[in-house]
Amino acid sequence: MRNMKYRPDIDGLRAIAVLSVMLFHAGISAFAGGFIGVDIFFVISGYLITTILISEIEGEKFSIIKFYERRIRRIIPALIFMMTISVVVFSYILIPDDLENFGQSIVATTFFSNNILLWMTAGYFDPSIDLKPLVHTWSLGVEEQFYLFSPILLIIAYKFWNKIGINRVLIFITVTSYIYCIYASTRFLDANFYLIFSRIWEIGAGSIIATQGVKAAAAKVDDKLAAALSNSxxxxxxxxxxxxxxxxxxxxxxTLICILGICAVISLNRQGSLAYTILSNRTFVVIGAMSYSLYLWHQPIYVFTRVVSLEEPALAMFGIGIIATFVMGYISWRFVEVPFRDRDRIGPARLYVFSASFSAILIAIGLAMHFTSGFYSRWPELAKNDKDFGKGMNIAFNEAPYKYLDVQFDPDGPGKKVLVIGNSFARDFINMMDKTHRLDTNQVAYSDAKPCEIGNSEPYLTKISATADIIVMATKLNSENIPCIHQLREKLVTRDHTRFVVIGTKNFGWNNNAIMMLDPEVRYTYQTKVVPEYLESNELGLKSFEKSEYVDVLALISQREGYVPVFTEDRKFISQDREHLTPAGAKFVGERIFQGPILSAIRPSQKN
Incomplete structure (x- = not known):
């Protein structure tokens, strides 16, 4: 069917790829670049799939139905198995906010579009990657999106231009994607990482070395030179x-350097070279054979390890996680992957019924998690004291201030004119004004411009800042955006009586899920440790801005240095995703930051 000679070294290369990703996600510093394992998978996929497609197209044996059937056999059953077990486990241990996000990922992953979901939510409600069970399925989205158009594109190219046409089309797509990737790598970081437009060149590189011309050229390379290049x-x-x-x-x-290295191994590796000897080692070959299942299982197992931990787990815990990954990976490979890839054991009809029915069930469960805001009714002890604990308590609450986006101040309106600039942290600030009754007697205008990317928002900001009494900047501070904030202040503060205020970074610990596993009497008074990166961000803010313009949120809400409460005094969540505020949290934090001299001019309504 495939007319391909089995190459154990490619399975060995798969092993390198999956081990790199596993060790990277475990947080091992020596593998801080282990995400390159996904790039290896992309090149291998491009090479293998294009080799098969060209062989079948040229032999006039290609069937698009059989092509997609093979893709379904290869990918969907093992994915469904992992997702089903994950749903059972995480439905019981995740709090509503994390479960709602998990439900969205289930639906997106089932449609092979989790990369798009992650791109759309990155930088806003993107709970720590370490606590997302399905974050790794973004790469499946990229590959499946490639599979959607690649067969048709190659057939058209072959029909009109024969073998030369296929090569030219692949080169054009690959070069164009790489140029876009270079452009996007410093401008559209999230899109560049997650979306197919800047990833297809990696798959395309593998596709190019699968063409007959490149294969023939590689075959003419001297053995010693080929060995040197593949070893390198x-x-x-x-x-x-x-x-x-x-x-x-x-x-x-x-990244091109690594991609060229991968291409050299695939196209020039031959028996006798050191690279071939290493990659053809039986251990690597076995791991490579299981690599897909290992890849599927490592992230949910790591997330489980983190979810049940009050603080970031010790490295030894991930050693246990790696062992568990190999156990579940073997079970998935042996009892799911292998049987479903055998057409004689499981025919097309059974394959399609299984895939369609379980996919439908998973989609229904994911939608239920989304529309119930993470099965919030499972927590009656929280809901009974908090009328806001329910639908829309998470993302919808934070997005409510969008109604103030790009509005104009009323010259004759009441109170202070407050211009708020920033991302979801800025919307938290507006919600703090709302929950402390400061929206009743003051005016608010909102801009979601980023400090270093004002762009089209500049005319609006320049105009409205001229009449603003207080300009508030709220975003997660870092060494890159602080100089931009200073420049923005100089540009926008044109009147002596206009105040510029920077709201400090806030954080509510590592993991609320583990806190909910504590005894209720301990849980509601628990003080959680602020994640170090947020402490560093706050210190940077303290050093970079004057005391008269910087609101140290962590200091105002902390009862002891480095620790913050998780619940209000009346047992309401302050933040579920550990960064953004619930309605109760907005009131809790707002009451504290508006008491200080920096924001005291924004007075509340007398009718509280």
Missing amino acids: GLLIILLSNYFYGFSEFNPNVF
Whole structure:
């Protein structure tokens, strides 16, 4: 059917890929660039799929139905198995906000579009990647989106231009995607990482070396030179696991080095070379055979390890997680992958019924998690004291201030004119005004412009800031955006009586799920440790701004240094996702920040 000679070294390369990703997600510093494992998978996929497609198209044996049937056999049963077990486990241990997000990921993953969901939510309600069971399925989305158009594109190219046409089309797509990737790597970071437009060049690189012309050229390379190039390629791949950890954006111009190394191994690796000997080692080959199932299972198991921990787990815990990954990976490979890939054991009809029915069930469960805001009714002890604990308590509450986006101040309106600039933290500030009755007697205008990317918002900001009494900037502070905030202040504060205020970063710990597993008497008075990166962000804010303009939120809500409460005094969640405020949390934090001299001019309504 495939007319392909089995290559154990490619399975070995798969093993390198999956081990890199597993060790990267475990947080091992030597594998800080281990995300390159996904890039390896992309190149391998491009090579294998294109080899099969070209062989079948040229032999006039291609069937698009059989092509997609093979893809379904390869991908969906093992994915459904992992997702089904994950649903059973995480439905019981995740709090509503995390469960709502998980439900959205279930639906997106089932439609192979989790990469799009992650891109759309990145930077806003993107709970820690470490607590997302299905975050790794973004790469499946990229691959499946490639599979949607690649067969048709290659058939058209072959029909009109024969073998040369296929090669030219692949080169054009690959080069165009790479150029876009370079452009997007410093401008559209999330889109560049998650979306197919800047990833297809990696798959395309594998596709190009699968064409007959490139294969023929590679076959003419002297054995010694081929060995040197394939050995160098493997060395580049291994070193990338460490050095790519220093790369700020990925993929980028330097990713090409690793991709070329992967292509060298695939196209030039031959028996007798060191690379072939290493990659054909039986251990690597076995791991490579199970690599898909291992990839599927490592993230849910790691997330489980983190979810049940009050603080970031010790490295030894991930050792247990790696063992568990191999156990579940073997079970998935042996009892799901292998049977479903055998057409004689499981025919097309059974395959389609199984895939369609379980996919429908998973989609229904995911939608239920979304529309019930994470099965909030499972927590009656929380809901009975909090009228806001229910639908819309999470993302919808934070997005409510969008109604103030780009509005104009009423010259004759009441109170202070407050211009709020920033991301979801800025919307938290507006919600704090609302829950402390300061929206009743003051005016608010909102801009979601980023400090370093004002762009089209500049005319609006320039105009409205001229009449603003207080300009509030609220975003997560870092060394990159603080200089931009200073520049923005100089640009917008044009009147002596206009005040510029920066709201400090806030955080409510590592993981609320584990806190909900504590005894109720301990749970509601528990003080959680602020995540170090937020403490560092706050220290940076304290050093970068004057005391008269910087609101140290962490200091105002902390009862002891470095620790913050999870619940209000009347047992209401302050934040579920550990960054953004619930209605009760907006009141809790708002009452504290508006008492200080910096924001005291924004007075509340007398009717509280």
